[in-house]
Amino acid sequence: MRKQPSSVKRLLLAVLFLSMGLLLLSGCGNKSESETASGALxxxxxxxxxxxVAREIGGEHVEVTGLMGPGVDPxxxxxxxxxxxxxEDADLILYSGLHLEGKMTEMFEKMSKSKRVVAVTKNIPEEKLREADGAHDPHVWFDVSLWMNAAETIRDTLIEADPTNKAAYQSNxxxxxxxxxxxxxxARAQIDTIPKxxxxxxxxxxxxGYFGAAYDIEVVGLQGISTASEYGSKDVIALRDMLVERKIKAVFVESSVPKKSIEAVIEGAKSNGHDVVIGGELFSDAMGKEGTIEGTYIGMVRHNVDTIVNALK
Structure with missing residues (x-):
């Protein structure tokens, strides 16, 4: 007959198996955590x-989620x-500022009390900001030199939030x-090829407006700096008359703004004996689709410059 283990041995065996089970569970838990948490900001x-810009400068050390995609009007x-x-889940929130995001600005101000929330335009000198419609024009990215300032602010913000990877952020x-x-x-050289x-x-x-000031080209918009502002028949008539009087051949539509406003101006000019064509689609408040050249800031600006030059030159 097989000898039965003593009660002490049974207790020791139970403790051993329990410890092994806890170790296995702990190992599985750590593996799962390492798979789901990259450690990125x-x-x-x-x-x-x-x-x-955040992706370019942050590189592998950041995980970036954007709210507004192609064709979206901020x-x-x-x-x-x-x-x-x-x-709420973010370690860091980056927004444009200068009231580009409209009513969301109030939400960002409230969130800034509990987490790091930064307007990337905050360090642009006020004297370089354009005044329009009684406020600062928020479209600063169309002057590349001003957007360089915003890129530096993003760099410094990442370093402040994650000093361990300072060297990588600086290099990127x-x-x-x-x-x-x-x-x-x-941009400056290409626009300069268009006759004055x-x-x-x-x-x-x-x-x-910033694009025009930086690269020496006159800019005329049907609506104000915000698409929330209304335009009326007087605005359409005034722009139509300008096109006819100055014999302007081309106008541009924007990816994030309905075409009907510009089409009304074109029809008005045509009824007055002056043909105007759409010179192309520009990216203004939103970039192109992700994965395309126009889905990057540099690609978007180059597209706009080339489209303007091809239509007006």
């Missing part, structure tokens, strides 16, 4: 232009419950800022 951004955007969850930013300087030079008398770009809303 979690960022939530508003417009695509900020999203792109002036009229309303945060969904899903957006609020993304904002240095390379990206060099690319932006090259872009700034490219033909440097007039007409758009749906006044988003390109």
């Amino acid at each position: 979690k960022l939530t951004t508003t417009i695509g232009m900020i999203n792109d 002036h009229l955007y309303k945060a969904s419950q899903g957006d609020i969850k993304k904002l 930013a240095e390379a990206y800022l060099a690319n932006l300087k090259e872009l700034d030079d490219y 008398e033909g440097r007039v770009m007409v758009t749906a809303h006044d988003a390109f």
Whole structure:
């Protein structure tokens, strides 16, 4: 007959098996945690232009979630419950500021009391900001030199939030800022090829004021700096008359603004004996689709420059 183990041995065996089970569970738990938590800084951004810069400078050390995709108008955007969850889960929130995001600005101000929330335009000198419609024009990314300032603010914010990876952020930013300087030079040189008398770009809303000032081209918008502002028949008539009087051949539509406003101006000019064509689609408050050249800030600006030059030159 087999000898039965003593009660002491049975207790020791039970403790051993229990310890092994806990170790296995602990190991599985750690594996799962390492798979789901990358250790990257979690960022939530508003417009695509900020999203792109944050990814370029943050690199592998950040996980970036954007709220506003292609064709989205930030002036009229309303945060969904899903957006609020993304904002609450973020380690850092980056938004444009200068009231580009409209009523969302109030939400960001409240969230700033409990987490790091930064307006990327905060360090742009006030004297360089354009005044329009009684407020600062928020479309600063159309002057590449001003957007370089915003990129530096993003770099410094990442370093402050994650000093361990300071060297990587500095290195990435240095390379990206060099690319932006090259872009700034490219825009200036290309617009300069348009004859002076033909440097007039007409758009749906006044988003390109910084672009016009930086690269020496006259910009006329049907609506004000915000698409939330209304335009009326008087605005359409005034713009129509300008096109006819100055014999302007092309106008531009925007990816994030309905075409009907510009189409009304074109029809008005045609009824007055002057043909105007749509010179192309520009990206103003939103970039192109992700995965395309126009889905990056640099690609978006190059697309706009080339489209304007091809239509007006």
